[in-house]
Amino acid sequence: MVLLFPTFLFGQNREEIKNEVIEQRIEFLVEQAENDNIDFTTVVDRLSYLFDNPLNLNYATREELEQLELLSPFQIQGIMGYVNQYGAMTTIYELRNVTQMNKTIIYQILPFVKVDSEEQKEDFSLKDALKYGRSDLFLRTGRILEQQQGFAPISEEELAENPNRRFLGSPYFYYLRYRFQFGNNFSVGLTGNKRSGEEFFAGNNPHGFDFYSAHFFAKDIGKVKQLAIGDYHAQFGQGLALWTGFGFRKTPNAMSVAKYGQKLRAYTSANENLFLRGAGVTVGSDDFTFTGFYSQKRVDANINTNDSLDAGTLEFSSLQQSGLHRTPNEISNRRSITERIAGGNVTYEKGNFHLGATGVYFHYDGMFNRNLQLYNQFDLNTNETFTGSIDFDWMIGKINFFGEGAMSANGGTAYIAGAQFEPDPKVEMVIANRNYSKDYHSIYAIPFGESTRPQTEKGTYVGTKIKIAPRLSLNGYVDFFQFDWMKFLIDAPSVGTDYLAQLDFSPAQNINMYWRYRNRNKARNSRDADLKIRYPVNERRQYVRYEIKYSPLRELQLGNRIEYSFYNLQGQDQQNGFILYQDIRYRPNKSNFSFWARATLFDIDAWDARIYAYENDLLYFFSVPAYNNRGMRYYAMVKYEPAKRLHFWLKIARTHYSNVYGTGNGLMSIDEPTRTEIRGQMRLKF
Amino acid sequence: MIFKQLTTAFILFFCLIQAKAQLGYSPLGARSSGMGNASVTNIDVWAAHQNQAAAVFMDRAEVSTAYQSPFLMKELATVSAAAAVPFEKSALTTSISQFGYSQYSETRAGVGYGLKLSKRLALGVRFNYFNVNFQDNFYGSKGTVTAEISMLAKVTDNFIMGAHLYNPTYNKIAEFESDRIPVILRVGGTYLFSDRFFANLEVEKNIDHNANIKLGAEYNVQEKFFIRGGINTAPFSNSFGFGVLIKGLRIDIASQYHYILGYSPQATLGYRF
Structure with a gap:
């Protein structure tokens, strides 16, 4: 391992920095998705890979540096320019000589980069791959200790009458992941996942896991730049036409707006819907590449039982995203529709110029028949569609332009265009404008903005990052947006705003703190029960946070967070939330053990005022609990490395409520004031 | 007359709230009180009660006694005593406090141990016997x-x-309505502007109450004379106090002021060996 900045890293090892970087991203993703059941593995896969195999800055390509999703185009240019001009860096300290770099960003990328004068062999050779490749095996299990309603005993008669009253499987979840990798060039893997309540080697899952995924992925085999067989991701341009998996939208890092589509990627996550299954290939030279792909998989859908249709034609009203198959009802929707996706992309890249064109065709083998309401009447409601787009990225001098424009078969359009620039060495800015029409259709898209789909939204986003002083920086954005048509729970066209400001302060090498304020204004239908017509009123959410991390000893990191939330819906009383926690991370010198613990006290008036807080967890497992009600939560985690290639994790987390005697809804409900999660994981590298 | 009765009823009502809060824990000692009880980082003998780890950084052993009279009502008084003995790498502390009067009282007695892990870090633990008497x-x-x-x-x-962190196990005091002793987390920081002036900021969250943000400061006006002040947000109150240190003898006087319920004075007498 390369020697890293010892002063920067006082008390904070690489792993902690990696966790911080991930934390800042995931917390917002969960909040946007409002679903803690999501597998974010792919989102952090790249970072985790680079953590194990740091990127050699002396030979990194622009594309590789972009994939860090931490560096601005100017910083990337700065690093590449520096290496070009002065030759290979001999120590990582030299990063400080790159004008565009600053302490904060160096600190953030440190866990993922190295400098090495020797270039690693980039050409693919199967012999090398098999010889030097490494296997990585994860096994994970866990459960909630309290009995959830869906697992409680039930009489035979009652179950016969209501077969959906109980989960079919056990409360344990099991997860298996095997991956064989050679550098960044070759990867083959298998993932299996059984969630709590799903069957395992029984009933509907005679082959074990409820979900299996396998991939084969290779890079740089002569003219073949990327080859994906099995499950894979396809991500192009700014994510308007096709972007499977998750992508970052607004995050506390105000500068991250532009996306860098990586074309094809290996799929390693356990999410049951957001990926492609089939094959894809990218061929070409350094300047020109052509990508073609095909995907066919069964997806979960709500099937309408309608006798009037011709026999053999299925009709479905919605696509299911949860991937849960725990009850006969959930299983009846499972893999009920075949989704076919075919498409291609042409990209021209030269120096700082990038131009791409993407076309994607989507097809379902059933009739899409949504329960159309006024608000969703422009949504995709046919069994096929086509989307085409053009995207670009161009750095001219001190300005980097990026954008994508797309159109779907029905004439719906979407575009996003933006520019990043540095008016002063201390100031970075980004401005981006978007306009997604109310009838634009794309099934897998990750647009930048407020909505989860690039539909019915206009907006302008301005973000900035200002280095006020060496130890003080300000980061913030202002986003104005407009919905030209109704949205779910907003029964009229509406406007909204989203502001964020964060002040980062590092008074000493072993202390980091920040203050963050966020204010979101949106419309939402009034909750006033007396109203005959539920018209939209203003909904305002505010969050105020202070966080400090400090290291009194090299092996010990402590931290606290205080966060207030305020929720106002016009005509209703304000709802408040509060959390306070103490964090401990201890890693004794020369020990095989690491410890994490946290005690949180929380006090939340209502679900609308909930507060999310990221927790350290088993590697590749993500937990960002949403705090609600009043009580406390503890967690403790231990990581044990008996050998360099064998790691164990064990985590126990317990929430104890003081003002409610039960939690959860329906089959997930617990009839006790506590909720205790326990999970463990083993990783074997060989 | 009616006014007086109403006032009494009103005060008793607030006292009950106060009594409930008492069931948990509140910092003791006039030095802490004068600083708005923003005392989780204070290094003095009352660390026995507020933060057992802090006692590790004391120079010498000390004993102290305190009398607190919330809203000048003897029925709500707390009598307490504390002792702390620092060793090279650790500290032993003990304190006892009794709240209430013949009709209702709470007694808390405990011993604490602080361990110095390095010259910059200490951890502490304490066990109490807590008793409620009707x-x-x-x-x-x-x-x-x-x-x-x-x-x-x-x-x-x-x-x-x-x-x-007080009562992390969320113990029950009675099975009836599963009445529990609250969990209380206090987190705070001290910034030393100079040898003679420092300020404390602390957040206290009792599992059953709103978070209280506390600000306190102490100024060493003269070698032997200290003045203190503080603010609390929930309930809103001001604090002020002073202290003298003559030879080994410490005398501290302080009061908190609540805008409805009035003064809550506290006096401490201690000796440093």
Whole structure:
């Protein structure tokens, strides 16, 4: 391992920095998705890979540096320019000589980069791959200790009458992941996942896991730049036409707006819907590449039982995203529709110029028949569609332009265009404008903005990052947006705003703190029960946070967070939330053990005022609990490395409520004031 | 007359709230009180009560006694005593406090141990026996053992952080309505502007109450004379106090002022060996 900045890293090892970087991203993703059941593995896969195999800055390509999703185009240019001009860096300290770099960003990328004068062999050779490749095996299990309603005993008669009253499987979840990798060039893997309540080697899952995924992925085999067989991701341009998996939208890092589509990627996550299954290939030279792909998989859908249709034609009203198959009802929707996706992309890249064109065709083998309401009447409601787009990225001098424009078969359009620039060495800015029409259709898209789909939204986003002083920086954005048509729970066209400001302060090498304020204004239908017509009123959410991390000893990191939330819906009383926690991370010198613990006290008036807080967890497992009600939560985690290639994790987390005697809804409900999660994981590298 | 009765009723009502809060824990000692009880990072003999880890950084052994009279009502008084003995790498502390009067009283007695992990970091733990007594045992008396854990870190030469978690196990005091002793987390920091002036900021969250943000400061006006002030947000109150240190003798006087309920004075007499 390369020697890293010892002063920067006082008390904070690489792993902690990696966790911080991930934390800042995931917390917002969960909040946007409002679903803690999501597998974010792919989102952090790249970072985790680079953590194990740091990127050699002396030979990194622009594309590789972009994939860090931490560096601005100017910083990337700065690093590449520096290496070009002065030759290979001999120590990582030299990063400080790159004008565009600053302490904060160096600190953030440190866990993922190295400098090495020797270039690693980039050409693919199967012999090398098999010889030097490494296997990585994860096994994970866990459960909630309290009995959830869906697992409680039930009489035979009652179950016969209501077969959906109980989960079919056990409360344990099991997860298996095997991956064989050679550098960044070759990867083959298998993932299996059984969630709590799903069957395992029984009933509907005679082959074990409820979900299996396998991939084969290779890079740089002569003219073949990327080859994906099995499950894979396809991500192009700014994510308007096709972007499977998750992508970052607004995050506390105000500068991250532009996306860098990586074309094809290996799929390693356990999410049951957001990926492609089939094959894809990218061929070409350094300047020109052509990508073609095909995907066919069964997806979960709500099937309408309608006798009037011709026999053999299925009709479905919605696509299911949860991937849960725990009850006969959930299983009846499972893999009920075949989704076919075919498409291609042409990209021209030269120096700082990038131009791409993407076309994607989507097809379902059933009739899409949504329960159309006024608000969703422009949504995709046919069994096929086509989307085409053009995207670009161009750095001219001190300005980097990026954008994508797309159109779907029905004439719906979407575009996003933006520019990043540095008016002063201390100031970075980004401005981006978007306009997604109310009838634009794309099934897998990750647009930048407020909505989860690039539909019915206009907006302008301005973000900035200002280095006020060496130890003080300000980061913030202002986003104005407009919905030209109704949205779910907003029964009229509406406007909204989203502001964020964060002040980062590092008074000493072993202390980091920040203050963050966020204010979101949106419309939402009034909750006033007396109203005959539920018209939209203003909904305002505010969050105020202070966080400090400090290291009194090299092996010990402590931290606290205080966060207030305020929720106002016009005509209703304000709802408040509060959390306070103490964090401990201890890693004794020369020990095989690491410890994490946290005690949180929380006090939340209502679900609308909930507060999310990221927790350290088993590697590749993500937990960002949403705090609600009043009580406390503890967690403790231990990581044990008996050998360099064998790691164990064990985590126990317990929430104890003081003002409610039960939690959860329906089959997930617990009839006790506590909720205790326990999970463990083993990783074997060989 | 009616006014007087109403006032009495009103005060009793607030006293009950106060009594409920008392069931948990509140910092003791006039030095802490004068600083708005923002005392989780204070290094003095009352660390026995507020943060057992802090006692590790004391120079010499000390004993102290205190009398507190919330809203000048003797029925709400707390009498307490504390002792702390620092060793090279650790500290032993003990304190006892009794709240209430013949009809209702709470007694808390405990011993604490602080361990110095480095010259900048200490951890502490304490075990209490907690007892509630109704009407001279007429209605009975209930007791339980509670724990406390604490930490103090001298992060830099002029910045100290501390934390104290009271009753992490959320113990029950009675089966009836599963009445529990509250969990209380206090997290605070000290910034030393100079040898003679420092300020404390602390957040306290009792599991059953709104978060209280506390700000306090102490100024060493003269070698032997200290003045203090503080603010609390929930309930809103001001604090002020002063202290003298003559030879080994410490005398501290302080009062908190609540805008409805009035003054809550506290006096401390201590000796440093």
